Amino acid sequence: MADREFVKFGQNIVTTQELLAQGHNFCTGCGEALAIRLACKAVGENMIMNMATGCDEVCTTPLPVTSWRIPWMHTLFENASATISGVEAGLKSLMAKGKMPERDIKCVAVGGDGGTSDIGLQALSGALERGHDFLYLCWDNEAYMNTGIQRSSSTPYGASTTTAPAGKVSIGQTSWKKNMVEICAAHNIPYTATACPSYYLDLMKKVKKGAEVKGPAYIHILSPCPTGWRYPSNMTVEIGRLAVQTGIFPLYEVENGRYRLNADPPELKPVREYLKLQGRYRHLTDGEIERIQQRVSEEYTRLKEKAACFPA
Amino acid sequence: MAQEKLRTAYDFTWRDMEVGNIVTEAGNASLRRTGDWRSERPVIDKEKCSRCGRCWIYCPDGAIKIIDGGYYEPDLYYCKGCGICANICPVAAITMIEEEEI
Amino acid sequence: MSKRVALEASHAVAEAVKMADVDVISAYPITPQTHIPERLAEMVANGELKASYIPVESEHSALSACLGASSVGARAFTTTAGQGLELMHEVVYVASSMRYPVVMVICNRALSAPISVWGDHSDVMACRDTGWIQVFCENNQEAFDLTLWAFRVGEDSRVLFPVMVNLDGFTLSHVIEPVFLPEQSEVDRFLPKFNYPFALDPDRPMTHGALGLPDLYSEAKVAQEVAFRKSTGIILQGWKEFGDIFGRYYCPVESYKAEGAKTLLLTMGSYSETAKVTVDERQAKGDSLGLLRLRLWRPFPFEELRQAVKGVETVIVFDRCISFGMGGPVFSEVKSALYGEEPRPKIVGIVGGLGGRDMSAEDFGYVIDRGKEIAEKGSDRILEVVGVRGEMVSIRGQ
Numbered sequence: 001m002a003d004r005e006f007v008k009f010g011q012n013i014v015t016t017q018e019l020l021a022q023g024h025n026f027c028t029g030c031g032e033a034l035a036i037r038l039a040c041k042a043v044g045e046n047m048i049m050n051m052a053t054g055c056d057e058v059c060t061t062p063l064p065v066t067s068w069r070i071p072w073m074h075t076l077f078e079n080a081s082a083t084i085s086g087v088e089a090g091l092k093s094l095m096a097k098g099k100m101p102e103r104d105i106k107c108v109a110v111g112g113d114g115g116t117s118d119i120g121l122q123a124l125s126g127a128l129e130r131g132h133d134f135l136y137l138c139w140d141n142e143a144y145m146n147t148g149i150q151r152s153s154s155t156p157y158g159a160s161t162t163t164a165p166a167g168k169v170s171i172g173q174t175s176w177k178k179n180m181v182e183i184c185a186a187h188n189i190p191y192t193a194t195a196c197p198s199y200y201l202d203l204m205k206k207v208k209k210g211a212e213v214k215g216p217a218y219i220h221i222l223s224p225c226p227t228g229w230r231y232p233s234n235m236t237v238e239i240g241r242l243a244v245q246t247g248i249f250p251l252y253e254v255e256n257g258r259y260r261l262n263a264d265p266p267e268l269k270p271v272r273e274y275l276k277l278q279g280r281y282r283h284l285t286d287g288e289i290e291r292i293q294q295r296v297s298e299e300y301t302r303l304k305e306k307a308a309c310f311p312a
Numbered sequence: 313m314a315q316e317k318l319r320t321a322y323d324f325t326w327r328d329m330e331v332g333n334i335v336t337e338a339g340n341a342s343l344r345r346t347g348d349w350r351s352e353r354p355v356i357d358k359e360k361c362s363r364c365g366r367c368w369i370y371c372p373d374g375a376i377k378i379i380d381g382g383y384y385e386p387d388l389y390y391c392k393g394c395g396i397c398a399n400i401c402p403v404a405a406i407t408m409i410e411e412e413e414i
Numbered sequence: 415m416s417k418r419v420a421l422e423a424s425h426a427v428a429e430a431v432k433m434a435d436v437d438v439i440s441a442y443p444i445t446p447q448t449h450i451p452e453r454l455a456e457m458v459a460n461g462e463l464k465a466s467y468i469p470v471e472s473e474h475s476a477l478s479a480c481l482g483a484s485s486v487g488a489r490a491f492t493t494t495a496g497q498g499l500e501l502m503h504e505v506v507y508v509a510s511s512m513r514y515p516v517v518m519v520i521c522n523r524a525l526s527a528p529i530s531v532w533g534d535h536s537d538v539m540a541c542r543d544t545g546w547i548q549v550f551c552e553n554n555q556e557a558f559d560l561t562l563w564a565f566r567v568g569e570d571s572r573v574l575f576p577v578m579v580n581l582d583g584f585t586l587s588h589v590i591e592p593v594f595l596p597e598q599s600e601v602d603r604f605l606p607k608f609n610y611p612f613a614l615d616p617d618r619p620m621t622h623g624a625l626g627l628p629d630l631y632s633e634a635k636v637a638q639e640v641a642f643r644k645s646t647g648i649i650l651q652g653w654k655e656f657g658d659i660f661g662r663y664y665c666p667v668e669s670y671k672a673e674g675a676k677t678l679l680l681t682m683g684s685y686s687e688t689a690k691v692t693v694d695e696r697q698a699k700g701d702s703l704g705l706l707r708l709r710l711w712r713p714f715p716f717e718e719l720r721q722a723v724k725g726v727e728t729v730i731v732f733d734r735c736i737s738f739g740m741g742g743p744v745f746s747e748v749k750s751a752l753y754g755e756e757p758r759p760k761i762v763g764i765v766g767g768l769g770g771r772d773m774s775a776e777d778f779g780y781v782i783d784r785g786k787e788i789a790e791k792g793s794d795r796i797l798e799v800v801g802v803r804g805e806m807v808s809i810r811g812q
Contacts, residue, residue, distance in 0.1 A: 018374045020389040021339030023346055026372060029394030033372035048614045051484060052324075060341070061624035063333060064319055067341040071614035073485050074623035075478060075508050082475035086440060086490065087614070089466035093437040094488050097464055099607070105616060123478070126471030200369050211626075221615025234395030234408075237370050321629035329637040331574055332513035334612050335621040393619075 005052040014204065015041050023183060024067040025059040029233025030111060031224035031240060032139040035197040039137055039221070040112075042207035045070055047106035048087055055146040056139060068165045078119035081127035081136060084109035086245070102232075106211045107134040113154035114144045117178050126214045128187040135210040136218045141225040149228040153178040154247075155296070158288055159280045161228075166283040176295065184218040185254040185303030191217040193253040198240030202251060202262060222249045230279025242274040247300040258310040261303065272297050318343035323393060346373065350393025352408040354386045358403035366398035416594045416660075423554040423586050424449035426593045427519050427579075428595045430561035431491050432463040433601045437608075438483035438490045440468040442476045444498040445531040447521040447585040451493060466690075472500035477505040477516070483624055484514035487613035489565065492516065495583055496530075499537045507574040510545030511638055512623060514701065515568030515608075516576040518546075519561060520732075521587040522683070524769040532770020533583030535734040538711075539743045543641055547577040547649065548712040550682045554591040556709075557581050559662060562605065567652040569608050580711075584770060587683040596660055604659045645711050666715035667722050671697060672704025679782060680706045682744060685734065685773050693776035698766075699750030703782065708744070716751050723752060726759045730785030734767040741765070741797060754788045760789040766800035775802050 019040035026033035032055055051057045051074045060067040061074065075083055088107040094100035100187050109127070111120055116138040124136060143161045144150040151164040155173045160166035185192045191213045195203040203221065210217030224240050226233040227298040243249040246269045271293045275281040284292075318340075356367070357412060361383055368376040368384050375390040376397060386397075398406040421429065427450050431439070439458070441451040457463035470476045473494050480490035494502065499520060509516050523537055524530040538548065546566065546619060551557045557579070564577035581587045612620055626634055649666075657663030670690050672678055681689050685766055686707045693705045706722055706729075707713065729752070729805075733742025744761025752758050762785045767773045781800050788798065795806040 003623055014369065016378065020374070021342040022374045023341035023344035024373070025346075027351060028392040029396055030372050034370065034396075036370065037374060038369075045619075046487065046616050048616070057623075058625050061335070063624045063626050063630045064321060064324060064335060064342040065344065066335040066337070066621035066624060067338040067339060068621050069619055071616055071619045072621050073482070073614060075481055075512065079475060079478035079505070082470065083485075085468055085470070085475070086438060086479030086484075087486050087490075088482075089440070089468050090438050090477065090483035090486045090488030090490070093464070093466040093483075094486070097435075097437065099437070100487070122471060123475050125510035126475055129471075130468065196372075232395070234377070234399040236394070236396055237400045278557060283342070293573035321627065321633075324630060324633055326633040326636040326640070329634050331641070332511070332612065332622065333624060333634050335624055336612070336618075338619040338621075413678065 015044070017041065017045065019045055019069045020060065021067040021069055021157065023065070025099070026055065026226050027063060028234070029236050031197055031236045032141055033059070034236065035223050038197055038200050038203055039207045040070065042077045042204035043106055043135070043211045044109060045178065046104065047108050047211070048277045049108045049110060050071070050074070050084040050087060052082045052111030052120055053077040054112035054115050055112065055141070056112065058146055077115050077163070078292070079123050080111045080115060080120060081123040084134050084136060085130065085132050086126045086169040088134050107132070108137065108211065109134055110137045110139065112145070113138060113140045113142060113152045117153045117180050125187065126287045128184060128189050128218070131215055133215055135207070136216070137207065138218070139218050139223040140220055141223040141228060143228050145225055145228045148195045154180070158284050158292055160283060161280070170200050171288060172283070180220050181254065185257070189216040189218065190214065191221070191253070191255055194220045194222070194249065194251055196222045196240045196244055196249060196251065198237045206253065230281070231277050235277060239274065242269065242277070245297050246274045248274060250300060250303055252303060252307065259303070259307040260310065261307040264304065268297070268300065316343065330411065345389055347389050347391050348360040350391060351411050352394070353388065353391060353405050353411050354397050355409055356384060356386065357405045358383055360403050362384055362403050364402060366400055366402065370396050373397070416596045418592050420590055421554060421593045422449060422588060422590045423557040423581055424588065425453050426429050426554045426558040427493070427581070428453035429595060430558045430568070432457055434489065434565050434605055436463070436465050436491045437488035438466045438468065438480065439492070440470050440476050440479035440483070440490065441492045442470050442494065442498060444471045444473070444495050446533070447493050447495040448734045449587070450519060466584065473502040474505055476657050477502040477509060477518070480516040481505070481512065481514050484516055484610065485614050487608060487610040489569070489608045490516045493519040493521070495521040496525055500525065500540060500601055503540065506541055506544045506546065513574040514576060515574055517561065517564040517568060517579065518576065519579045519581065521572065521581050521583040523583040530769040533585055534768045534770070538578065538580055539735045539737065541578065542712065542743065545575065546712065547575050547645060548580065549578070549710055550580045550708065551586060552684055552686050552707065553586070554589065554593045555662070557586065558593050558595070559656065559660070559664070562601065563652055563656050564653070566605050567645070567649055570648050570652070571609070571611055573648050575642060575645055579700040580683065581683055582684040585604055589795060600659055604655060605795060622773070645730045664709060665718065666710035667707055667718040669722055670705040670707065670709040672706060672722065674702070675704030675784070676726065677730065677786060678704050678706050678723065678726050679778070680729055680731045680744070680748060681706065682708045682711065683734065685767055688773055688775055689732070689778045691775045692782065695775065696779070696782065701803055709740055714747065714751060719748065720755055720788060722760050723755070728762065728786060728789040730781060731761065731763045732781055733763060733765045736765055736768070736797070762788045762798070764798040764800055771801055773801065
């Protein structure tokens with residue numbers, strides 16, 4: 001399906017510039033590192049990035065070194081959206097008052113699922129509502145990975161984490177993944193989307209679009225994690241593809257309220273193919289997998305119906 | 313790459329700390345040899361390689377170099393040996409071999 | 415030529431923010447600070463003040479947004495009180511350790527529970543360790559002056575620390591007094607443009623807020639403390655420059671009729687004015703009594719305090735906060751600062767004015783009398799309080 005995108009990529013889309021310098025501390029085969037690397041290529045060096053505490057921040061800036069070749073700031077776990085609001089407002093004010101020459105600097109706030117959908121949700125909602133001109137990128141590895149694989153509201157149903165482990169009387173995560181894209185779209189922002197680094201061109205186009213749109217944009221990026229999801233490090237791209245091909249993580253955009261499904265295979269692969277590759281789902285019975293399959297199919301159908309309301 | 317000396321924490325007294333612990337040298341992490349991490353390394357067979365560039369684009373560490381003729385070569389200074397490149401190469405031109413003891 | 419205007423202290427603060435040409439205001443309303451963000455919003459809406467006004471959704475985001483603004487070289491201001499200050503508590507530390515010269519005006523408010531919107535010092539006492547330059551105002555003129563001065567000192571490239579300006583909630587924030595407002599040209603002479611040396615800029619990428627592993631964290635903290643202590647020099651210089659331009663000179667420890675006094679009452683904030691009335695009354699009766707007011711709270715004015723109590727027999731410290739299990743915090747710190755003095759005065763602590771409880775001149779009379787009594791005979795009470803109904807428990811438990 002999506003393999004059709006992988007023709008020789010255009011050099012004018014993918015720059016060879018590495019704004020995330022090599023030598024960082026991300027785990028071997030980290031999907032988040034890949035997502036960050038691609039996103040930086042898409043936005044370009046003319047940005048200021050504010051990052052929440054998480055794998056991304058810890059792995060890229062162990063004093064006295066930094067992997068960042070862009071202006072970068074980290075303060076706390078839950079306030080990347082708040083600090084970027086200040087950056088954006090500060091730049092606007094300085095330029096309006098002639099204290100700084102007018103230029104187009106992209107304001108980008110980033111965080112993991114913890115810093116976005118849990119502790120960071122308030123600040124994100126505030127920034128989206130106020131309509132600051134910024135892009136928010138969420139690297140979703142579906143748990144608080146950096147502190148030791150603890151559950152988040154983005155952890156999928158049935159996944160085992162250290163604070164919601166599978167056990168004799170528990171299936172692991174008993175709630176379904178919080179839908180951040182719908183929450184952000186409900187703020188009536190110009191652009192919301194999902195992306196996956198396994199579909200690098202789609203991801204980069206969306207990130208570029210989000211950076212260029214006037215007003216807030218939110219992109220939710222699936223970031224497969226070999227350490228936390230328990231799969232061999234070489235499978236990151238493959239697992240990301242399966243997440244999309246099974247309908248578990250559909251690729252879609254909501255642009256000014258209009259839904260568009262970016263990839264709609266004629267038949268979705270069974271979710272089992274995705275789940276069986278990951279140790280965090282190893283405990284699931286056939287019945288539970290069936291339950292997940294049903295829910296995924298239902299939600300995918302609903303998404304298709306929404307997209308059908310907005311003909312191309 | 314590794315031209316200047318990599319400074320570690322132990323090279324800093326409290327007087328050497330920058331105001332606010334700000335790091336003014338962009339990207340100085342590139343002095344760190346993360347290649348020390350790996351237990352396997354990728355080998356690219358130039359004969360089979362179609363120069364599609366997927367290995368370069370999919371490396372989380374940016375540890376594939378673009379070389380003459382549009383071919384690709386692992387950057388062993390940084391390569392952590394994750395094996396993604398070997399896994400996704402559409403023409404199976406990349407194999408992972410065990411890192412040898414020196 | 416400055417003009418004399420009747421202004422509520424909150425509005426005087428807003429005037430100072432306007433004259434300082436602040437670039438970003440990011441604040442969340444909370445009693446009793448609300449008149450400040452309201453007045454500022456009005457100024458921005460009318461075009462009187464050209465600033466980005468961010469109506470944030472919480473105090474945590476209020477200060478966070480100021481950090482973001484500061485990081486790109488914008489002059490940032492916020493204001494809060496009580497619970498709001500505690501909600502942003504973790505951000506307060508970060509502002510100092512990342513060296514962003516944000517200015518924050520606090521309308522000191524009591525802390526829950528029970529919920530109280532009225533004034534005392536418990537909110538700011540929780541921020542003693544945060545590394546902010548902190549001053550306490552007594553009147554509306556100081557509220558205006560110290561807000562302006564705060565930008566000058568915090569932004570000095572030898573300082574680069576955030577500054578807290580404290581106003582007592584309601585008893586100062588909501589009081590109307592005449593205030594001398596300077597000419598804008600005078601303000602511009604005093605306060606240079608903010609020139610942040612580490613501004614985030616794509617042309618010179620820098621990393622702010624890296625991870626401090628154990629092998630470097632200690633060095634980072636020592637560097638911060640050394641720089642913080644050294645900022646006293648620029649604090650004093652800032653006050654001298656202020657006086658030279660505006661005619662009002664400020665100092666870390668203000669003495670009121672303390673020349674040759676045997677007993678000193680030590681206060682902070684606006685209740686000092688009432689205490690001064692008591693001092694006048696007592697002096698008229700022949701008491702050897704004066705008043706010290708701590709204007710500068712952090713960095714603690716060790717030298718000035720030690721100098722001010724030379725030859726004094728008794729210092730009575732009045733606190734508007736209880737540090738549970740320890741007593742009055744200012745009392746503890748003054749005792750600690752004077753411990754090494756040879757000879758050292760007797761130091762007594764009395765707590766009052768909690769949660770907006772008023773203090774009259776008589777109440778301060780009690781503080782002085784009881785303070786002298788304790789200095790002479792000691793006390794077996796677990797806490798000395800004024801204006802609180804009910805007998806105090808002795809340290810033996812009754």
